[in-house]
Amino acid sequence: MSTSGLKAIAPVPTAADFLDIVLSKTQRKTPTVIHKNFKISRIRNFYMRKVKFTQDSFDEKLGAILSEFPMLDDLHPFLSSLLNVLYDKNHYKLALGQLRTARHLIDQIAKDYVRLLKFGDSLYRCKQLKKAALGRMATLMRRQKDPLAYLEQVRQHISRLPNIDPNTRTLIICGYPNVGKSSFINKVTRADVDVQPYAFTTKSLFVGHLDYKYLRWQVIDTPGILDHPLEEMNTIEMQSITALAHLKSCVLYFMDLSEQCGYSVEAQCKLFHSIKPLFSGKPTMLVINKIDVTRLEDVHPDTRAMVQEIIDQEDVKCIQVSCHSEEGVMDLKNKACDALLAHRVDNKMKGSKVNSIINRIHVSQPKPRDEIVRTPFIPEAVKNKKKYDKSDPERPKLLRDVELEEGGAGVYNLNLKENYLLANPEWKMDTIPEIMDGKNIADFIDPDIAEKLEALEREEEKLQAEGFYESDSALEFDSDDEREAQDASIALAHKIRSQSIKKSKKNQSRLPRTAGLRTLSELTSELTKAGLDPSRIQERAEMIAKIQGAKRKRDEDEDEDVDMDDAEGSDDPHGAEGWMDVDEDESAPKKRVKTNSGRVINKREPRTNRQMAGLRDEGQFTKANKLRNLGQRPRNMLAKAGESDRAIKVKMPKHLFSGKRKGGKTQRR
Numbered sequence: 001m002s003t004s005g006l007k008a009i010a011p012v013p014t015a016a017d018f019l020d021i022v023l024s025k026t027q028r029k030t031p032t033v034i035h036k037n038f039k040i041s042r043i044r045n046f047y048m049r050k051v052k053f054t055q056d057s058f059d060e061k062l063g064a065i066l067s068e069f070p071m072l073d074d075l076h077p078f079l080s081s082l083l084n085v086l087y088d089k090n091h092y093k094l095a096l097g098q099l100r101t102a103r104h105l106i107d108q109i110a111k112d113y114v115r116l117l118k119f120g121d122s123l124y125r126c127k128q129l130k131k132a133a134l135g136r137m138a139t140l141m142r143r144q145k146d147p148l149a150y151l152e153q154v155r156q157h158i159s160r161l162p163n164i165d166p167n168t169r170t171l172i173i174c175g176y177p178n179v180g181k182s183s184f185i186n187k188v189t190r191a192d193v194d195v196q197p198y199a200f201t202t203k204s205l206f207v208g209h210l211d212y213k214y215l216r217w218q219v220i221d222t223p224g225i226l227d228h229p230l231e232e233m234n235t236i237e238m239q240s241i242t243a244l245a246h247l248k249s250c251v252l253y254f255m256d257l258s259e260q261c262g263y264s265v266e267a268q269c270k271l272f273h274s275i276k277p278l279f280s281g282k283p284t285m286l287v288i289n290k291i292d293v294t295r296l297e298d299v300h301p302d303t304r305a306m307v308q309e310i311i312d313q314e315d316v317k318c319i320q321v322s323c324h325s326e327e328g329v330m331d332l333k334n335k336a337c338d339a340l341l342a343h344r345v346d347n348k349m350k351g352s353k354v355n356s357i358i359n360r361i362h363v364s365q366p367k368p369r370d371e372i373v374r375t376p377f378i379p380e381a382v383k384n385k386k387k388y389d390k391s392d393p394e395r396p397k398l399l400r401d402v403e404l405e406e407g408g409a410g411v412y413n414l415n416l417k418e419n420y421l422l423a424n425p426e427w428k429m430d431t432i433p434e435i436m437d438g439k440n441i442a443d444f445i446d447p448d449i450a451e452k453l454e455a456l457e458r459e460e461e462k463l464q465a466e467g468f469y470e471s472d473s474a475l476e477f478d479s480d481d482e483r484e485a486q487d488a489s490i491a492l493a494h495k496i497r498s499q500s501i502k503k504s505k506k507n508q509s510r511l512p513r514t515a516g517l518r519t520l521s522e523l524t525s526e527l528t529k530a531g532l533d534p535s536r537i538q539e540r541a542e543m544i545a546k547i548q549g550a551k552r553k554r555d556e557d558e559d560e561d562v563d564m565d566d567a568e569g570s571d572d573p574h575g576a577e578g579w580m581d582v583d584e585d586e587s588a589p590k591k592r593v594k595t596n597s598g599r600v601i602n603k604r605e606p607r608t609n610r611q612m613a614g615l616r617d618e619g620q621f622t623k624a625n626k627l628r629n630l631g632q633r634p635r636n637m638l639a640k641a642g643e644s645d646r647a648i649k650v651k652m653p654k655h656l657f658s659g660k661r662k663g664g665k666t667q668r669r
Helices: 004-009 015-030 040-068 077-088 089-115 123-142 146-159 183-189 235-246 265-279 301-311 330-350 350-361 380-384 399-405 425-429 451-464 480-504 520-529 535-557 573-581 620-635
Strands: 170-174 208-213 215-221 248-257 284-289 316-320 590-594 600-604
Touching: 015 040, 015 123, 015 146, 040 089, 040 123, 040 235, 077 089, 089 123, 170 183, 170 330, 183 208, 183 215, 183 248, 183 330, 208 330, 215 380, 248 330, 248 535, 265 573, 284 301, 284 330, 301 380, 425 480, 520 535, 573 590
Parallel strands: 170 215, 170 248, 248 284, 284 316
Antiparallel strands: 208 215, 590 600
């Protein structure tokens, strides 16, 4: 993040302005009309809304301030140190911390008073609680007068800071006051730094920009540094130290051998040695300025020896310039930029990333255990294997070739059965239908089918060995008639069983019940053949037929149709069996009901009238009906289906009821 990122901070209002903004917003954005005759819940909600809205407004404004001001720990070390030098880190953090605490306390106040408002029992009580809540919030904000004023000063100062990017290519100019630093930056950049013939003309960092090799460079002019311990340095000097310590740059140390700056060459050499630790890892240029007055060759040998000691140090280059006559100025700029570019490339080549990767890599060299040479073994088949050649007719056939032969993509269909792994390869192409005999064969696949079949066969063999199937023939009968009767009954039983088995099959179509009906004479002859006595059944059927005949005669006399489907008379043995099981209850009351088809059937009447349940007598029943109908009358007038019908059938929109239409457009909405 550069200093340009710090400049997008909104102005911080004073405590009084802060209150005006929030309270006027609450007045404008929330309802203002309340009356003591309103429901108490409405009154409570009215005042709760005021308190919550005020709290939200405070929260929003304070949150914006806290988020826009940078956290020093998140900034680049240069910017963090610069802000510490200019504004004092502790004071800055304290101001932001006080605002954060104020925001939290306002949230707590709002929460407490909203809880109290829920139990307000009158408009007066609720209003007093609202006033107390807003009053406490206002008091809390008035106490933040100093932090807000301090942060506004910091914001204004940040906006005046030069736009320094700590990550770009940078030249830093440093040295004693009044040695010609600002004159140089004015020559090589478009910056306009004030130049005066007295010390500490430059009181803060100045930034100029220049272009070299199609790249943008920033040149930072630092305030003059005096040779004394860090603890004794003022804010102006500390800015220079901060820039030197944290920016990756090329350092230009300016010296004035003519001593017109007011400081001796010896003092300037001492300053270089004292701040030399800040130059470590940075290309350094010793710039001898004002050579139009005094050159290096013209100074006293003792003085020259001190300067030569600096020049002889590693990573220090010496260049003589004159900002007055512009001699050597452009040469200094080019050499400084080249030195920084070369230094950046070197750092990347021997950077920490390469070292960290190399440290993890270990190449092991195997040591021979004896004198035998073990060459790698390549099988002969691999050596003799011919390389695949598309034009060779004897080349191995690929699946792609098969595809092209059989019509190409979209026509060729891959045969997946070729890859089946089966016990007998001839089974691969067997076709297995999905549906067989109207059934899905997947439902009948049983992995244990062979075992079950063997178990069934063993069971059959066992039954045969025991003589289970010979038991019928071994029975002894007294006469041939008994034997024939027994055979007939067995045949009939077998027939019935086979019929029931067929019916139990799910997918077999069922015959209608009427298709299997027989007459009474057929039934008696069959039973007689089977050796059974049908006389009792015949007597019962004849008795039921007489009863049915008498009923039919009575119904015909009354000229009404009688439903005879329920008992078809003597011709239906199943019907006869049904009538045999019914015990007629002559005492039960019967009701004759006429159906939609015109047939009349007998219906048993209920013993009690359910409509009268819970009512004393008929009079009470009629009264209840009247009251019910009265209650339904308003709904019926509105054509509503029932109590839950909330539909509003047709309602004209409001603008059609708004009186006589004036001249003008019809589409006024």
